[in-house]
Amino acid sequence: MSKVFRSSVCEPHARGREFGGVHARQIQTTVENYRALFDRVATRPFDLKALGAEALCSIADFAAPLHEEILGIAEGAGIEPEYIGAINARTEILAYLGAQLRGECxxxxxxxxxxxxxxxxxxxxxxxxxxxxxxxxxxxxxxxxxxxxxxxxxxxxxxxxxxxxxxxxxxxxxxxxxxxxxxxxxxxxxxxxxxxxxxxxxxxxxxxxxxxxxxxxxxxxxxxxxxxxxxxxxxxxxxxxxxxxxxxxxxxxxxxxxxxxxxxxxxxxxxxxxxxxxxxxxxxxxxxxxxxxxxxxxxxxxxxxxxxxxxxxxxxxxxxxxxxxxxxxxxxxxxxxxxxxxxxxxxxxx
Incomplete structure (x- = not known):
């Protein structure tokens, strides 16, 4: 079975901060892996931080509690929030970069x-x-x-x-x-x-x-x-x-x-x-x-x-x-x- 984590707090920002603090190392690895993937497959120049900021704006408009949770994850993990926005938008960024990747699942x-x-x-x-x-x-x-x-x-x-x-x-x-x-x-x-x-x-x-x-x-x-x-x-x-x-x-x-x-x-x-x-x-x-x-x-x-x-x-x-x-x-x-x-x-x- 996979690792299971159960949040102990319910307020979105606090829940994200808890998750980010407990899993800071793993989240950093996720960010690094996606940064490397984006660099490898991109067909155009890009600013990952700017794309992550654009994702955060879309998330805030659509699901404000999850926007707060993502900001909490960033705070808990000690990572700039734009990069947490970017990994949440990994499908969208890969499409923006023109990456032709095999389907998943x-x-x-x-x-x-x-x-x-x-x-x-x-x-x-x-x-x-x-x-x-x-x-x-x-x-x-x-x-x-x-x-x-x-x-x-x-x-x-x-x-x-x-x-x-x-x-x-x-x-x-x-x-x-x-x-x-x-x-x-x-x-x-x-x-x-x-x-x-x-x-x-x-x-x-x-x-x-x-x-x-x-x-x-x-x-x-x-x-x-x-x-x-x-x-x-x-x-x-x-x-x-x-x-x-x-x-x-x-x-x-x-x-x-x-x-x-x-x-x-x-x-x-x-x-x-x-x-x-x-x-x-x-x-x-x-x-x-x-x-x-x-x-x-x-x-x-x-x-x-x-x-x-x-x-x-x-x-x-x-x-x-x-x-x-x-x-x-x-x-x-x-x-x-x-x-x-x-x-x-x-x-x-x-």
């Missing part, structure tokens, strides 16, 4: 109209980030609880709250990404869990979010013995919605599924592994009902495609830095308001 959900959902995803990212993430439990003063798997210094990623709502998270790429620094998708994922009580509120929030880089949040809800799911394909001018098939199965990798957005999708031509992963998962699971968590882990356990596989590992004959790996396998228990974050790919847990 594969997500599976089966929603049951008369029962609980079952969900799982892989998180694929650069191997040098393998030790820079944790599970963060975030209590609120009114009894709300958000639990998220995230990187040190970033406020959220996949997660679940205690009101029957959860989200998975995959990156997408759109022709109009990167024109500015809008609301960071990582901030949206966290704010959705903090502020929404049901799936309809979450979809509405996604529609209101002025994003500048694309990602898909696969929302999962479970209330009163029923469950539902929808993939919200965020993009500039979006979002688009994708629902499960007749057996409740929803599969998403790193290309757009909504017909209206496909002409603007830059991923398939650059990194067709997203299509291969999607096809393999769909063929493994289509038509099956009553899936369990172990079924999803087995479906995700494939090394077909080598470094572009569902369960991917760095090529042994190349330096690990700069190569993708499956850093975590994440299962969300929406009715139980909990999650499991398993280090590495599914092949390690079967």
């Amino acid at each position: 594969s997500t599976l959900v089966q929603a049951n109209p008369f029962g609980a959902p079952v969900t799982a995803q892989t998180w694929d990212w650069y191997a040098e980030f393998a030790d820079t993430w944790l599970t963060w439990e975030i209590p609120h003063a009114d009894g709300r609880l958000t639990t998220t798997v995230t990187e040190y210094g970033i406020v959220g990623k996949p997660g679940v709250n205690n009101r029957g709502l959860a989200t998975h998270f995959n990156i997408l790429h759109h022709q109009h990404d990167g024109q500015r620094i809008g609301v960071p998708v990582h901030v949206l994922a966290r704010w959705l869990l903090d502020s929404c009580s049901d799936i309809n509120q979450a979809i509405q929030l996604c529609h209101r979010a002025p994003v500048s880089a694309s990602s898909v949040l696969t929302l999962v809800a479970a209330v009163d013995g029923a469950s539902a799911a929808v993939s919200v394909e965020l993009h500039p001018g979006g979002p688009a919605l994708v629902f499960p098939d007749d057996n409740g199965l929803l599969v998403h990798t790193n290309h757009f599924l909504a017909e209206a957005v496909r002409p603007f999708d830059t991923e398939p031509a650059a990194y067709p592994d997203t299509l291969v992963r999607y096809d393999l998962l769909r063929r493994r699971l289509t038509g099956r009902t009553g899936l369990k968590a172990m079924d999803l882990l087995c479906a995700l356990n494939s090394h077909l495609g080598s470094t572009g596989a569902l369960c991917c590992h760095p090529a042994a004959d190349l330096p690990e830095a700069g190569q993708y790996a499956t850093l975590a396998t994440i299962l969300l228990d929406v009715p139980g308001c909990t999650l499991r974050a398993l280090p590495g790919g599914p092949c390690r847990h079967l």
